[in-house]
Amino acid sequence: MLDLDRYCDRIGYNGVRRPTIDVLNAILARQPDAITFEALDPLTGKIPDLSPDAVDAKLLDARRGGYCFEQNSLLLRALTALGFETEGLIARVWWMMPPDATPGPWSHMATRIHLDGRDWLADAGFGTCVPTSALDFGTETARKTAHEHFRLKPTTDGWMLEAKLDGDWARVYEVRRAPAEPGEYVRMNEMAATRSHFATDLILARTTPEERIVVSGNRLTRRNQAGILERTHLDVAGLEGAIRSTFQLPFDPSWRMVLERIGSQ
Structure with a gap:
């Protein structure tokens, strides 16, 4: 429990x-x-x-x-x-x-x-x-x-x-309307992890009381409560910095190879 x-x-x-x-x-x-x-x-x-x-x-x-x-x-x-x-x-x-x-x-x-x-x-x-x-x-x-x-x-x-x-x-x-069937989440989790955009694209999101912060690929977007957008393109160092600070994740060095591909696009 x-x-x-x-x-x-x-x-x-x-x-x-x-x-x-x-x-x-x-x-x-x-x-x-x-x-x-x-x-x-x-x-x-x-x-x-x-x-x-x-x-x-x-x-x-x-x-x-x-x-x-x-x-x-x-x-x-x-x-x-x-x-x-x-x-x-x-x-x-x-x-x-x-x-x-x-x-x-x-x-x-x-x-x-x-x-x-x-x-x-x-x-x-x-x-x-x-x-x-x-x-x-x-x-x-x-x-x-x-x-x-x-x-x-x-x-x-x-x-x-x-x-x-x-x-x-x-x-x-x-x-x-109908509730999820037994095993449905497991099947869809495998599909999402292997055959969807999650397997190829970097997606990060955090919603604070003041704004929505999203990384899609190498682009960071901020939208505040008034709907005002701020977009920034990130290189490899910028992506790693965003993961560590903006999204408050413990950085795994194994992610760096993926970031090098995405940050160079």
């Missing part, structure tokens, strides 16, 4: 430990800030181990980050330990895809929370556009968060999560 003290210390949460909407929102605001979204293991040929002990050792003890299956499996166990009624969901990503794109696989993990007679979407693992507040499945009304407005629109299979960016609504992902 998850050591709740270790988890709360890792994300810097020192509030009450009861299953309330305020506690849920506090957790969802803290985890994407304290635990960086990163897929450095797939980029170096490793498939992340999703066993609870492995996730805790990596994200809590080694103070590494992780991608959706690691981040949200940790979140689900933490919320369960806090007394929330939880259920694992799966989604397919539409982020930055053209309107006429073919639907992709169900390859993103999210969580449903049943609280006070309502169902809520909770997610700490979408990286570049993770919602930092719980979203009510029962309404299409836009919810203002510290960063963007989000809304959930019903679809044939579930709900489409959308974010308002620069005045327009953009699709983020479609979350399936």
Whole structure:
């Protein structure tokens, strides 16, 4: 079972430990800030181990980050330990895809929370556009968060999560109504780690109370609460510095070969 003290210390949460909407929102605001979204293991040929002990050792003890299956499996166990009624969901990503794109696989993990007679979407693992507040499945009304407005629109299979960016609504992902099936996360984790952009592209993301910070390839982007963007191209030294300082990760020398390829592009 998850050591709740270790988890709360890792994300810097020192509030009450009861299953309330305020506690849920506090957790969802803290985890994407304290635990960086990163897929450095797939980029170096490793498939992340999703066993609870492995996730805790990596994200809590080694103070590494992780991608959706690691981040949200940790979140689900933490919320369960806090007394929330939880259920694992799966989604397919539409982020930055053209309107006429073919639907992709169900390859993103999210969580449903049943609280006070309502169902809520909770997610700490979408990286570049993770919602930092719980979203009510029962309404299409836009919810203002510290960063963007989000809304959930019903679809044939579930709900489409959308974010308002620069005045327009953009699709983020479609979350399936039915819960994830046994073994589905394991299969999709292997696919994501070996046959998706995570295996070839450097992706890092951290959402602080003030801004979203993203590295995609050799480009670092900052977007503040007003939506103002700052973009910087990084060389190898800049990428290593960002990993160490901006994203607060313990640097592994085995990553340097990957950074040399990306930083020279």
